[in-house]
Amino acid sequence: MRRLTTGEQQQLRDLLAKLVSIDSVNRxxxxxxxxxxxxxxxxxxxxxxxxxxxxxEVREFQPGRPNLIGHWPDQGDAGAGSLMISAHMDTVTVEGMTVEPFEVAFRDGRAYGRGACDTKGSLATFLTALAIARREDALPAERVYFVATVSEETGCQGATALMQTGFRTDAAIVGEPTCCQVVASHKGPLWLTVETRGKPCHASYPELGVNAIDMMARVVQFVHGPWQERIRRTRHPLLGTSTMSVTIIEGGSKVNIIPAVCRAQIDGRFVPGEATDVVVADFSRMLAEHLGSADGFAIVRQETYPPLNCPPDRPICCKLLDLCRQASGQTAPLGVNYFADTGPFDQAGIDAVLFGPGDIAQAHTADEFVDLDQLDRATEILLTLLTDHAGRPIL
Ligand SMILES: [Zn+2]
Structure with a gap:
């Protein structure tokens, strides 16, 4: 494994500090x-x-919200394919933070600040590894692109827009705090709203109306009951089964009125291979059966995001895993429940994996930090992957 010199470690910390100092909140x-x-x-x-x-090259997703695509014009052989190394530039809000969000504090072997973990640590890591490999004229045969995206934190709109512009590579390493491990799959969210409609009346004569909250209680029972059996039918080797939970509920208007309307929001996390259209159709049909009628409720599909499912035998996955095995003993690619820019990349046919310094447990937190050991290790792993293939294809 290639090790960083003290000077290179300093270069990495300086770049991270600079990135964190720039407010890029995307609330x-x-x-x-x-x-x-x-x-x-x-x-x-x-x-x-x-x-x-x-x-x-700057490709704006919205005015003032640019995705960046960089490459060295004299690097890479078109016949050898292309590799994207990517991380997002936006962060979540700084509200409620207990550490200084935009001024990195280095203490106890950590760097504290908003984005230090998610995912400015990856940005600093990737840019530093690329800079060193380029300086040593030790880049692989593929054309290597560095891509920095916007709007990941609100649902990967930047990466989705980038794919819509037609940008493609054969493979991608996407930064997220994975503790320097290779993640080859993640679930895809499906967010639904269910609305039940009753018949309002004076609450002193409840038998004259139809209670929308009462109906919703049966919807909740369905989601957490019979519906769970349906979604657990599909099992993914790295992710296990899909999940679905009622997360918001609101209904009724006044204490003495039988409620006319009740709404619930439902968070679904689906494993690769479950087609959203089929899931929604099954949900609708089975819910009608459970309630004994297709009337009185409506299902609205709010958002869906694609999952990640990179076959573990793809070169990008195997070769990165090989180095992670040497660095930390990781023996097989992981699956995670959260989603990332890898979703749209995978959907566009790119072999994508997640990899980066830091632990997802510290992302989005009040005292967000990244371990400096993680930062160094991630940089060394990527640098080794690149320089071990100097002039030769990785893919
Ligand atoms: Zn992130």
Whole structure:
């Protein structure tokens, strides 16, 4: 395994500190489109890429919200394919943080700050490994692209838009805090709203009305009961089974009125291989059977996001895993329940894996941090992957 010198470690920490110092909060789509908080970090990252000699292409997802694609024009052989190394530039909100969000504190072997873990640690890691490999003229035969995305935290809209522009590579390593392990699959969310409609009346004569909350109670019973059997039918080797939970419920208007309407929101996390259309059709049909009628309720599909399912025998997965085995003893690729930019990349036919420094347990937290050991190790693993294949194909 290639080890970083003290100077290279410092270079890595300096870059992380700079990235964290730039506010790139993406709290929700509306505010992010209005405030363009990612514009400043994108300007810095683009400039940094140019300072490494890369040509940088800017593809805006929304005005002031650019995805960046960089590569060295003299690097890579078109016949050898292409590899994307990517991480997102946005972070979640800094509300409620107990550490300084935009000024990195290095203490106890950690770097504290918003995004240090998710996922500016990966940005710093990837850019540093690429810079060193380029300086040593030890990049692989494939054309290597560095891609920095916006709007991951609100549902991977940046990566989705990038795929819609037609950008493709053969494989991708996407940064997320995976504790320097290879993640080859994740679930895809499906968010539904169910609305039940009753017949309101004075609550002193409840027998004259139909209670929408009462009906919703049976919907909840269905979701957490018979429906679980249906979604557990499909089992994924790394992810186990899909899950579905009622997470928000609201109904009724006044204490003395039998409620006319009740709404519930349902979070589904589906394993690869479960087609969303089929799931929603089954849900609708089985719910009608459970309630004894198809009337009185409506299902609205809110959001769906694609899962990740990279076959473990793909070169990007095997070769990265081989190095992770040497570094930390990882013996097989992992599956995770959260989703990331890998979803849209996988859907577009790219062999994608997640890999990066830090633990997802520290992402989005009030005292977010990344272990400096993780930062160094991730950089060494990626650098070794690149330089071990100097002039030769990885894929
Ligand atoms: Zn992330």
């Amino acid at each position: 929700n789509l509306e505010e992010a489109n209005r405030d363009r908080a990612e514009e400043r970090i994108a300007a810095f990252v683009a400039e940094h890429m140019r300072s490494l000699g890369m040509a940088v």
